[in-house]
Amino acid sequence: MRLTGKTAIVTGGASGFGAGIVRKFTAEGCRVMIADINGPAAKDLADQMGDHAVAQEVDVADGASVNAMATAAASLWGHVDILVNNAGVTHLPTPMEDVSEEDFDRVTGVNMKSVYLTARALVGGMKSAGKGAILNIASTAGLSPRPNLNWYNASKGWMITATKTMAVELAPSGVRVNALCPVAGETPLLKSFLGEDTPEMRAKFLATIPLGRFSTPQDMGNAACFLCSDEASMITGTAMEVDGGRCI
Numbered sequence: 001m002r003l004t005g006k007t008a009i010v011t012g013g014a015s016g017f018g019a020g021i022v023r024k025f026t027a028e029g030c031r032v033m034i035a036d037i038n039g040p041a042a043k044d045l046a047d048q049m050g051d052h053a054v055a056q057e058v059d060v061a062d063g064a065s066v067n068a069m070a071t072a073a074a075s076l077w078g079h080v081d082i083l084v085n086n087a088g089v090t091h092l093p094t095p096m097e098d099v100s101e102e103d104f105d106r107v108t109g110v111n112m113k114s115v116y117l118t119a120r121a122l123v124g125g126m127k128s129a130g131k132g133a134i135l136n137i138a139s140t141a142g143l144s145p146r147p148n149l150n151w152y153n154a155s156k157g158w159m160i161t162a163t164k165t166m167a168v169e170l171a172p173s174g175v176r177v178n179a180l181c182p183v184a185g186e187t188p189l190l191k192s193f194l195g196e197d198t199p200e201m202r203a204k205f206l207a208t209i210p211l212g213r214f215s216t217p218q219d220m221g222n223a224a225c226f227l228c229s230d231e232a233s234m235i236t237g238t239a240m241e242v243d244g245g246r247c248i
Contacts (some may be wrong), residue, residue: 002231003028003082003228005029006081006082007032007082008025008081008082008228009032009069009082010022010032010084012035012036013032013035013036013045014042014044016187017137018034018084018087019045019217020218021086021225022049023217024224025224025225025228026050026052026053031077032052032054034053034054035087036056036057036058042055042056043055054076056072060110060118062117066120070118070122073122080125080126081126081131083122083133084224085115085118085137088110088137088139089107089111090149090152091151093194107151107152111155111156111159112158112162126170126173127170132170132174132176133175133178134177135178135224135227136162136163136180137159137182138156139156139183141156142156143239143241144246156181163177163179164239167236178232178236178240179239180220180227181239181243182243183214183242184215185219186216186217190214208246209243210248
C-alpha cells in the first residue's frame with residue numbers, strides 16, 4: 001500500500017498504459033481520477049475500481065477542459081498529490097514531409113501542449129503544499145528515434161526535456177518530476193506504430209528488444225508506482241527506460 005492517502009490524476013487513464021497505471025495505483029491505496037477523452041470508457045474502468053476511482057472526461061489539448069478537470073479534482077479531494085501525463089497520440093508511419101498539418105497539430109497538442117496545460121492548472125497547488133509528484137509518459141522514440149515517426153519522436157523528445165527542466169524549477173518547492181520511456185506495448189497505439197499489426201511486423205519489431213517482448217500496462221504501472229511513491233523521494237528529472245533493453 002505504497003500510495004495510501006495519496007490522490008492522483010492519470011490522463012489517458014481509460015486504456016493501455018494509463019489503465020495499467022490506474023489499476024496499480026488503486027491497488028496501492030491511491031484515490032485516482034481517470035481522466036480521458038473517452039468518458040464512457042473512463043467510467044467503465046472507474047466502476048471496476050470501486051470507491052478509489054472516479055471518471056472525468058477531458059480533452060488534454062484544451063485549456064478549458066483541463067481547468068475543469070483540475071477544478072473537479074480540487075472539489076473532490078482538496079489537493080492532488082500525483083499527476084501522470086499519460087495521454088498520447090501518434091501519426092501513422094509516414095515520411096516527415098507528408099504528415100498532414102492536422103496530424104502534426106494533434107500530436108503536438110496531445111503530447112506536448114497538454115503538459116503545459118496540466119502544469120498551469122495543477123503545479124500551483126503542489127507548490128503551495130510543498131510536495132507533489134509529476135510523471136510524464138514519454139517513449140523510447142524520444143531517445144532512439146525510428147524513421148517515419150518523425151514528429152511523434154520529436155514530441156516525446158520534447159517531453160523528456162520538459163521533464164528535466166520542470167524538475168529543476170520545481171525541486172525547491174518539493175515537487176518531483178520524472179518520465180517513463182516505454183517501448184511499444186500491447187495498447188491501442190501499437191497498430192499505429194507498426195503501420196500494420198501482423199505477425200511478421202510484430203516479429204520484426206520484437207527482434208529489436210533484447211528481452212524479446214513488448215511493454216505491458218503492468219510494467220508501466222509498477223514503474224509509475226515506484227517513481228510516484230515516497231520510496232523515490234530522491235529521484236527527480238530522470239527518464240527511466242522501461243523497454244526491455246531496446247535503447248542499449
